[in-house]
Amino acid sequence: MCGLEVHHADGEVKLIRPNRNDVWSKGYICPKGTTLGHLHADPDRLRAPLVRNSSGNFVEAGWDDAFERCAELIGKVRSEYGIDAITAYVGNPAAHNYSISRYVGLFMGLAGLPVIYSAGTVDQWPKNVVCQLMYGQAWRIPAPDIERTDFMVVQGANPHASQGSLLAHADVPAALDRVRERGKVVVIDPRRTGTVKHADQWLPVRPGTDALLQLAVVNVLFDEGLVRLGHLGDRLKGVDEVRCIAAELSPERVAGVCGTTPEAVRTLAREFAAADRAAWYARIGTCNQEFGTLASWLPDVICALTGNLDSEGGLMWANPVAVPAAQQDWGSPRGFGRRHSRVRGAPEALGQFPLSCLAEEIDTPGPGQIKALVAICGNPVISAPDAGRLDAALPQLDAMISLDNALNETSRHADVILPGLSALEQPHCDELLWGWATRSAAKWSPPLFPPADDRPHEWEILLRLGATCAGMAPEHTDVAAIDDGYFSNLAALSGADPEAALAATSEPGPDRLYDLSIRTGPWGDRYGENPDGLTLEKLKEHPDGIDLGPMVPRIGEIVLHPDGKVDLAPAHITADIGRLTERLDRPVEPLVLTSRRHLRSNNSWMHNVKVLVSGKDRCTLLIHPEDAAPRGVTDGAVAVVSSSNGTIEVPVEVSDEMMPGVVSLPHGWGHDKPGTRQSVAREHAGVNNNLLAPPDFVDVPSGNAAVNGIPVEVAPA
Ligand SMILES: Nc1nc2c(c(=O)[nH]1)N[C@H]1C(S)=C(S)[C@@H](COP(=O)(O)OP(=O)(O)OC[C@H]3O[C@@H](n4cnc5c(=O)[nH]c(N)nc54)[C@H](O)[C@@H]3O)O[C@H]1N2
Numbered sequence: 001m002c003g004l005e006v007h008h009a010d011g012e013v014k015l016i017r018p019n020r021n022d023v024w025s026k027g028y029i030c031p032k033g034t035t036l037g038h039l040h041a042d043p044d045r046l047r048a049p050l051v052r053n054s055s056g057n058f059v060e061a062g063w064d065d066a067f068e069r070c071a072e073l074i075g076k077v078r079s080e081y082g083i084d085a086i087t088a089y090v091g092n093p094a095a096h097n098y099s100i101s102r103y104v105g106l107f108m109g110l111a112g113l114p115v116i117y118s119a120g121t122v123d124q125w126p127k128n129v130v131c132q133l134m135y136g137q138a139w140r141i142p143a144p145d146i147e148r149t150d151f152m153v154v155q156g157a158n159p160h161a162s163q164g165s166l167l168a169h170a171d172v173p174a175a176l177d178r179v180r181e182r183g184k185v186v187v188i189d190p191r192r193t194g195t196v197k198h199a200d201q202w203l204p205v206r207p208g209t210d211a212l213l214q215l216a217v218v219n220v221l222f223d224e225g226l227v228r229l230g231h232l233g234d235r236l237k238g239v240d241e242v243r244c245i246a247a248e249l250s251p252e253r254v255a256g257v258c259g260t261t262p263e264a265v266r267t268l269a270r271e272f273a274a275a276d277r278a279a280w281y282a283r284i285g286t287c288n289q290e291f292g293t294l295a296s297w298l299p300d301v302i303c304a305l306t307g308n309l310d311s312e313g314g315l316m317w318a319n320p321v322a323v324p325a326a327q328q329d330w331g332s333p334r335g336f337g338r339r340h341s342r343v344r345g346a347p348e349a350l351g352q353f354p355l356s357c358l359a360e361e362i363d364t365p366g367p368g369q370i371k372a373l374v375a376i377c378g379n380p381v382i383s384a385p386d387a388g389r390l391d392a393a394l395p396q397l398d399a400m401i402s403l404d405n406a407l408n409e410t411s412r413h414a415d416v417i418l419p420g421l422s423a424l425e426q427p428h429c430d431e432l433l434w435g436w437a438t439r440s441a442a443k444w445s446p447p448l449f450p451p452a453d454d455r456p457h458e459w460e461i462l463l464r465l466g467a468t469c470a471g472m473a474p475e476h477t478d479v480a481a482i483d484d485g486y487f488s489n490l491a492a493l494s495g496a497d498p499e500a501a502l503a504a505t506s507e508p509g510p511d512r513l514y515d516l517s518i519r520t521g522p523w524g525d526r527y528g529e530n531p532d533g534l535t536l537e538k539l540k541e542h543p544d545g546i547d548l549g550p551m552v553p554r555i556g557e558i559v560l561h562p563d564g565k566v567d568l569a570p571a572h573i574t575a576d577i578g579r580l581t582e583r584l585d586r587p588v589e590p591l592v593l594t595s596r597r598h599l600r601s602n603n604s605w606m607h608n609v610k611v612l613v614s615g616k617d618r619c620t621l622l623i624h625p626e627d628a629a630p631r632g633v634t635d636g637a638v639a640v641v642s643s644s645n646g647t648i649e650v651p652v653e654v655s656d657e658m659m660p661g662v663v664s665l666p667h668g669w670g671h672d673k674p675g676t677r678q679s680v681a682r683e684h685a686g687v688n689n690n691l692l693a694p695p696d697f698v699d700v701p702s703g704n705a706a707v708n709g710i711p712v713e714v715a716p717a
C-alpha cells in the first residue's frame, strides 16, 4: 500500500524510492518495496506455462496447450470421481493481488467446489469466526485507531517486522512512538521483539495462554467496577454472560500459567480502563495457537466493556472507498459444521476445512478422496502444518495445477504451472487491505510495463480454470460473456442497474469490478445519481492517492445481526471455555516452539531476491540462556529440534529476548528440495519449521492451526 516512485528505462527498473507525495505512506517504505524490480527481472520467474511431459520433466508450453492439458487432467478426475474429488488451495498473495482476490470467488462459483482450503486457516480464521458471530460478518474486522489512541496493547503481533496485518497503516513502529508520547504501549509476547523498542512495557506470556490473561483482565474490569459500556450500552448483548465466565478467572488464578504476575494483569486492566482512548490489537500469535478463537474474541470484548469499540482511538471499522466483495453484507461466508472432513471428521468453519486436513484428504484412499488440486498463489509445502506429509501427498494426486510465478517447493509437484504477470505488468490496488486501513483512502496504480501479447491476466486464468472444473471445454469458454455475467450479478447485489453499469464500463477484468465498488461505495457517483462522486477514472487522476479522512463510528452499518446488536458471548465461542479452563490444570511443558517473521521476508516467497536474503542467516532457533545451558546447546552451534511430529536441525542463537521455556523459529524456509527453480533461495535454504507442527493441534472453534506453542525438545546436533 506504500507509494513507490519507480525509475525505469528501456523496460528495466533502475531505482525504486519511496514516493514522498503519497497521501497514505508519505515517503515511508519497507525494504521489500524497493525490490519489485528484482522480482520482475528475476530470471527464475516463470514467464510461460510449464507442463510436465511423459518423462516427468517440465517443458514450456503455449497457453492454449497448457489450458488444454488442464482440461484433460481435471476432466478425467471429474468424470471418474465427481466434483467432490477436486479442491483448491488459496494462498496469501490473493490478499494483495486483486486480479486474484476478485476472481477466486468466481472460480469457486463456476467450478462448484464444495470445500476449499486456504492460508486463512493458518492465519486469521479465528478472527473471521469471531467477527461472523459478534457482528454478523466474517470480514468486518475492527482495526486499532492507532493515530488517536492513548493506550495500545499489541498482543501476538510484531509490526516492527511485519508492519500491520489486520491493521493497515504506514510505518506502524513510528505510530507506536507517537502513542507513547500521548500515553502508553504494552507488548504481550513471549519474545522481546523489535516492537518492544517502540513500547513502554513488555509483558511476556506463555504461548497459548493469552485468552486466560485476557479473561483475567475482564475479571478485573467487573471486579473493580471499571466497566463503562458508554455509547454502546443498548447495542451490546451477552454482557452478563461474559461477567459470569470471567468471574472464575481472577489474575491470581491464571497468572502463574500465563507466566506473569497477578499485579501485572491488574495493572494492565486498570490502565486500559483508565485511558481516555485505548485499543487492543491482537494478531497472528493470538490466532495461530491452541485457543485462537478465544484469544481473538476477547480483545473486542475488552474494548466493548471499556467504551473503546467503535469510538475514536479504540477499535474501529474503516470506511473504504470501495468495499471489497468479502466485506459486503452478501459477501460473508457463514455457517459451521455443515460438513465434516472425510478422514478426521473436522467440522467446516465458514466454508473451509482446516488446511491441516489437506494432506490426509489426499493420501487416504476411499470414496471422496481428493484427486485434483488447484493451488492458487500458495506454497503449502512450506506453510502448512505437518508439511512433510503434504509434500509426500501431492505426488499422489491425479491432477495438480499451480497458478504461481515460481517453480518452488509446492508447484514442483504440479502437472501444469500457470504463471501470473509480474506486479509491474498489471494494475495494482490493495483492495482488501483498505478494509482494515486506519484512514479512508484509496490508490490505484497502472501497469508499468506491457505484458507480452499472449499472456493472460490471472483473473482470466482463474475464470478458465473454474470453467474447466465445471466441465466446459476450453475452446467453448467465452471469457467475455462469463465476465459480463459476473459483473452484472455483482452490480445487482451492489444495488446498481446491471445493464446501465455494464454500459458505463468497457474492459472486462478486476478494474471494472473495482470501479463498480467505488461507484456504489460511500463516496461513489452511483452511476450518475451523485455526479460529484468518485469513479475509478477520477481516482486515476490522483496517482498519489486520495485521502478521505480518519475512521468514523459506524457500528449501525457494520452489525448485520437481525437485532442490530453486538453479541459479546456467542455460544459457538463460549462453548470453548471449558477446554481453556482445563488448560489451567495441565502441567506446563518445559519448552514450546513459536514462530516469528523478519522484515526482509514475505512468508516463503521473497527469498529468491538476493538483497533480501543477504547477510546473517535468519533461519535460527532463538533460545533463552537458561534453556540453552542445561541442554548443552551453544550460540552458533547446530541443534536438533524435535516434536511429536518430526525432527529438524537448525543453527542456534542464544538470546534473552526469549522468555524462558519458549523457543522461536521463523516460518517460510526450507528451500533445499530437489526440482525447484529458485537459485538464490536454494543458497539460503534454511529449514521448514512446519515439519514440526502436528496437524491435529488446532484451535477447535475455527479449525485454525496452532503452529505456536508446540512442545519440543532441543539437543545439540
Ligand atoms: N509455522 C508457521 N506457519 C505459518 C505461519 C506462521 O507464522 N508460522 N504463518 C501463516 C500465514 S499468516 C500465512 S498468510 C501462510 C502463507 O502461506 P502461503 O500463502 O501458502 O505461502 P506464501 O509463502 O505466502 O506463498 C505465496 C506463493 O504465491 C506465489 N506468488 C507470489 N506472488 C504471486 C502472484 O502475484 N501471483 C501468483 N499466482 N502467485 C504469486 C509465490 O511464488 C508463492 O508460491 O503461512 C502460514 N504458515
Ligand SMILES: Nc1nc2c(c(=O)[nH]1)N[C@H]1C(S)=C(S)[C@@H](COP(=O)(O)OP(=O)(O)OC[C@H]3O[C@@H](n4cnc5c(=O)[nH]c(N)nc54)[C@H](O)[C@@H]3O)O[C@H]1N2
Residues within 6 Å of the ligand: 092, 123, 155, 156, 157, 158, 159, 161, 162, 163, 164, 165, 188, 189, 190, 191, 193, 205, 206, 207, 208, 209, 210, 283, 284, 285, 286, 289, 594, 595, 596, 597, 598, 599, 600, 601, 602, 603, 604, 664, 708, 709
Ligand atoms: N516482513 C514481513 N512482513 C509480513 C509478513 C512476512 O512474512 N514478512 N507476513 C505477512 C502476513 S501473511 C501476516 S499474517 C502478518 C502477520 O503479522 P504479525 O501478526 O505481526 O506477525 P509476526 O511478525 O509473526 O508476529 C507474531 C508475534 O507473535 C508472537 N507469538 C507467538 N506465539 C504467541 C502466543 O501464543 N501468544 C502471544 N501473545 N504471542 C505469540 C511471536 O513471538 C511474534 O512476535 O505479517 C505480514 N507482514
Ligand SMILES: [Mo]
Residues within 6 Å of the ligand: 092, 123
Ligand atoms: Mo498471513
